[in-house]
Amino acid sequence: MTEEMSHDILIVGGGAAGLRAAIAAAEVDANIDIAVVSKVFPMRSHTVSAEGGAAAVLREEDSLELHGFDTVRGSDFLADQDVVETFIEKAPEELIQLEHWGCPWSRDPDGRISVRAFGGMSVKRTVYASDKTGFHMLHALFQTSLKYTQIRRYDEWFVSSLLIEDGKCVGVTALDLETGQLHPIVAKAILLCTGGGGQIFPFTTNASIKSGDGMALAYRAGAALKDMEFVQYHPTGLPGTGILITEASRGEGGHLINKEGERFLERYIPGKMEMGPRDILSRAIMTEMNEGRAFEGEYGGYVHLDLRHLGEKIIDEKLPFVRELVVKYVGIDPVHEPIPVRPVVHYMMGGVSTDINGNTSIPGLLAAGEVACITLNGANRLGSNSLTECLVFGALSGRAGAQYAVDQKPVSQNAVRSLADKEQKRIAKHFLEKEGGTERVASLQEEMHLTMEQGCGVYRTGESLQESCTTLKKLRERFADVAIDDRGRIFNTDLRGALELEFMLEVAECIAHSALAREESRGAQSRLDFPERSDEKFLHHLLAYATPEGPRFEQQPVTITRWPPEERKY
Amino acid sequence: MSTIKITVTRYNPETSSEPFTQSYTIPYKEDMVVLDALNYIKNHVDGTLTHRWSCRMGVCGSCGMMINGDAKLSCATFLRDYYPGEVQVDPLAHFPVIRDLVIDMSDFMDKLVEIKPWIIRSEEKPLEEGEYLQSPDELDLYRQFSMCINCMLCYSACPVYGHDKSFLGPAAIALAHRYNMDSRDEGQDQRAEIIGSHEGIWECTFVGECTRVCPKHVDPAAAIQRTKVQLTKEYFISWIWPWGNR
Structure with missing residues (x-):
């Protein structure tokens, strides 16, 4: 490749956040030159594996206040509440936008977008496309992005470092996998949308590509990683493979059962049962395992997720992918047998520290989606907030990055x-x-x-x-x-x-x-x-900066607006 | 310990001009898929073995290859279906090979853009006015065709694409059909023009191999048949009513 690789905004990663950002940047101004650099073809990105849905207030019986409080309570009061407010306000229009772009959302008989129940959400507010929500969102975004000729893609290019000049981020070095050539690609703004790093753990729902690239790139370049201690275990993965069995299977009425045949959540979170948040449910299952009330299998302890009482019709209509996955990878049919499940690493609440527009502490470097910690999710993310997060903050930071780029001088190639x-x-x-x-x-x-x-x-x-x-x-x-x-x-x-x-x-x-x-x-x-x-000692974020001896920590206060911290009760 | 023999067709243009085969005997377990076998080889035996994969749950579309001659996703194909026999793994047929099991799919990526796989409307509804209503029945008209994961198995199985690379191919036509059938879309005529301008579609003889190998039951063969009917109808309308077929 001999032509100049220079752009206004360069987005690393082509999942939901990256593609939403690219389209948002394209809509700021048709003259903005946008690059999307991804180590895979964008439609392979891990967004594709998300199953359950995306949350937003779309119904009269729901309210922004309630979505906000659910999110803050779910976060164990570590979410920055100005971020939560922006999120809940922008979420509905983002999901409608995706509908306008062709996403095949599941529908009610009257033609409106359907909503389903999800853990930690007080009412039904999770929009879904059967149980392949991430797949459909990703393909709708990718296919829509194809109509913008100003988006230039570098498919199967692996970003190995950020280029920092005079304290500003001015580009990346990227390895073109097909040729093996390493190229500098310069840009006035660089937006990281590389997702999380579940592959750091042995047992994860995450795809092989989820190796924390963007977090490490930013960390090495001097940006802070925030709240990295918070790693989410999803309560229900298949033992062995770690394949995700969506929370929607509980949202649609599935039960968790131990070896004694008990719905054991009665002991842990009777008010919510299977609709409790992920951290509490994962701990409950681990406790059942530790105390000998779980089944033992080749891949360690597990409990049962029982869908049988839903019946074949509901399972096929609402959870066809769950049925397909379980039949294929476990060799049983959830219509007739309960599914073996155990907690599995799923999501990183922490990430590259950003402000509400996605800016990191390095000028010209932004981040959005799972790679970022804008702090929407605090100490625990609610299921179905992350797909929406990719849309809301992908769009915001795509626009912010594009606008920043317009005001910058071209980058020196030398x-x-x-x-x-x-x-x-x-x-x-x-x-x-x-x-x-x-x-x-x-x-x-x-x-x-x-x-x-x-x-x-x-x-x-x-x-x-x-x-x-x-x-x-x-x-x-x-x-x-x-x-x-x-x-x-x-x-x-x-x-x-x-x-x-x-x-x-x-x-x-x-x-x-x-x-x-x-x-x-x-x-x-x-x-x-x-x-x-301990709110007294730890109601703050932890910012980690790289030093040769390991991370150095700083504290950052939590932004509290409407919801004062209280005991987290369900 | 049980073992199984995996034979892989390999190719590295840096070191040889021709493909060659290499066999590996590796530990066998009943729950292993072909992808697990390839990863075992890559991690423990030979780090130069090159293949694409990501989600290992049959939805990202990366890991298509020929397994004992049939186009399959390697993450969804169990060794036990061949054991104690051997497993032969080749790159997907009908594509140029970049290296080992990695094929060049740029032809499809170009064709995907050509069919305009996005909602086309003369007027956009403002977001404040909410969603376009779409009944479950309207959704069902195109839902099946929206399940394509772009895994390329259908191109590998398609005899027409095998001899004529200008053919748009099963996945691209199925996706065009998906948007044509969507109640929110008005781009049918634009897409018909594009599809009609490619000769290949008339050569498709409804062998149905694309539908047989599709891991997501998209049924591209049905999409192609319906597209042909639509094109034929438009052709006749334009013939008997030449001043306006829109």
Whole structure:
């Protein structure tokens, strides 16, 4: 590729947030030159796997106030409430916009968009497209994006670093997988929409591409990662594979049952039962497992998700993908048998710290979607808020980035050239032309998985977290001795895997240290040595900055507007 | 421990001009899919083996390949269906190969844009006025055709695409049909012009291989048949009523 790769706004990632941002930027001004750089074809992005739905207030019986309070309570009062207010206000129009772009939302008999129940939401407000909501949203966004000729795509280009010049972000270096060439791509604004990093953990609903790339890119460049200790376990994944069984299966009336045949949630959250928030339900299932009331299988303990009483008709109409997945991957039919499920790593509430428009602390660098921590989700995200988050804040930051770009001078190519050469040499030296080296990417990844599961799981202690920190430090040192098998240029996925592991180790270290620093239990962070929430000491965000010795922490106050912190009761 | 033999057709233009095959004997478990086998090889035996994958739950569309001669998603194809026999894995047929099991799908990406897979309307309704009402029956008219995951299995199975790459192909026509059948869309005529200008569609003899291999039951063959009927109707209308067929 010889033409100049220079754009007004460059979006890294082509999932729901990235594509929504690209379209929003295109609609600011038809002359804005937009790039979408993605390590996969955009329609492969992990948004595709989201099943249950997207929340917004669309019905008369609902209210913005209630969606706001549900979100704040779900967050265990760590959400920034100005962000929540913007979110609930913009959510309805974003879902309508997607309807206008052809998303096949499920419909009521009168033709209106249907809504379903979801965990932690007081009323039915989750819009859905059967149980393939993410798939349909992603394809509607991608296909709609194709009509904007000013959006230039770099499909299967892997971003390896951010280019920082005079303290500003002015571009990226990206590896064109097909040719193996590393190119600098410059832009006046760079928006990260790369999603989370579930692959840091062994047992996750997340696709293989979810390696925390954007978080590590920003962290290395000097931006802060915020609230990284909060990792969401989804209560219902398939043992072994970790394949997601949507919360909508409980929203439609499914029951969780233990080995004794009890609906055990009665003991934990009788007011909400299966419609409780994810952190509480995941802990309940883990407790059942720890106390011997779960089933034991090849892949450890599990409980049953029983859909049988819904009947074949409802299952086929509302949950056809669940049926398809369970028949295929478990070999049973949920119409006739209960589904084995257990908690599984699903989502990262933390991420690159941004303000309400998606700006990070580095001028020219923005972030939106799961990679960002704008703080909508606080210590625990409610199911079906994240797809909407991608739309609302993808659009806002796409517009903000485009407007910022309009006011900027073109970026100097020369300074960038030397930065890019440096990155090229780094990759050659450490990977492609490396001599010696005894460590394998896959083995280091397995060891990272082990320590994250043992030390940073649903339940944590100071001791377990300290051990993870120590192990991760050693793994990062050992990574320097990694040797990849594949030294070729063309479509080198071995190299890509090594670069991803390097990202993951940094993000993993940040998670473990953040969890150690927060000496309280709040939302998804459950410290056995500090079982209570402490607003006195920890009603604030934790900002982590990279240093050679590990993360350095700063505190940031939580923005509270309408909903003063109170005991989180259901 | 039980083992299974996996033979992969490999190709690396940097080191050889011709594809070659390589066999691996790896541990076998009953719940393993072909993708697990490839990942085992990649992680533990040979890091140069190159394949695409992501969601491992049959919805991202990345991992299509020929498995014992049939176009399949490797994440949804169990080794137990072949065991104790061997498994032969090849890149998807009818596509140029970039490396090993990675095919070049840029032809499809270009065709996808051509059929205008977005809602076309002469007038947009303002967002403040809410959604376009669409009954469940209207949704059912196109829902099946909206399930395409762009996995390319249908192109691999299509004999017409095999000899004529100008054919728009099953997935692209099914997607055009999906928008044509959507009650919110008014772009049928624009798409008809595009589809009609490609000769390939008339060569489709309704073999139905595309529908047989589709992992999401999209039924592209039905979409193609209905599109042909629509094009024929428009042709005759324009012939008997040449001053206006819109």
